[in-house]
Amino acid sequence: xxxxxxxxxxxxxxxxxxxxxxxxxxxxxxxxxxxxxxxxxxxxxxxxxxxxxxxxxxxxxxxxxxxxxxxxxxxxxxxxxxxxxxxxxxxxxxxxxxxxxxxxxxxxxxxxxx
Amino acid sequence: xxxxxxxxxxxxxxxxxxxxxxxxxxxxxxxxxxxxxxxxxxxxxxxxxxxxxxxxxxxxxxxxxxxxxxxxxxxxxxxxxxxxxxxxxxxxxxxxxxxxxxxxxxxxxxxxxxx
Numbered sequence: 001x002x003x004x005x006x007x008x009x010x011x012x013x014x015x016x017x018x019x020x021x022x023x024x025x026x027x028x029x030x031x032x033x034x035x036x037x038x039x040x041x042x043x044x045x046x047x048x049x050x051x052x053x054x055x056x057x058x059x060x061x062x063x064x065x066x067x068x069x070x071x072x073x074x075x076x077x078x079x080x081x082x083x084x085x086x087x088x089x090x091x092x093x094x095x096x097x098x099x100x101x102x103x104x105x106x107x108x109x110x111x112x113x114x
Numbered sequence: 115x116x117x118x119x120x121x122x123x124x125x126x127x128x129x130x131x132x133x134x135x136x137x138x139x140x141x142x143x144x145x146x147x148x149x150x151x152x153x154x155x156x157x158x159x160x161x162x163x164x165x166x167x168x169x170x171x172x173x174x175x176x177x178x179x180x181x182x183x184x185x186x187x188x189x190x191x192x193x194x195x196x197x198x199x200x201x202x203x204x205x206x207x208x209x210x211x212x213x214x215x216x217x218x219x220x221x222x223x224x225x226x227x228x229x
Contacts, residue, residue: 040221041221042203042218050214079153089157090157103160103217105157105158107156107157108155108156110155
């Protein structure tokens, strides 16, 4: 079945460590996105990529990094520079950046700093 | 500043009853408005998407309305079921200068359906 797969579902990070969240899609979508969701807040955009080998910062990119070496993959690295990384992270994708296209979300990844 | 406000913040209804969730936005220039359903700990799932010219759109027991003049949208759920218990998120898309669009997410309405 086509869809977006995020892994791991749950991840624990020690302070000072970098961790990478995986996002893979087999929908042949051009655009991919990473969002962060905190309790009581709307989703906030971290990074997005409209095409392979290109990505742009979102509203809260500090402390995060991404790569887009393949169309189907858009991994997110949470670096030690991110001071408050505990959150629910959502990856999404859609065909191009046309406003009317449906955005598909992955199942999310819970990151907790211990 | 583009904003999306949803109300109520949370809602409890009995199974079989109807309910209406509200979304007010100040996003401009407006492109489209989407409603998503998000179960706890899972990714949001699209319910409807409406453009400027659309006033209403249905998806099964879900009916969304849009008033682009007053910048308001509602999501009406008919004959609620226990499985409707979730967070419902309103998302508004703005057209960016130079192309592309930007999404602004509401904080969601947490709906609980009880027996």
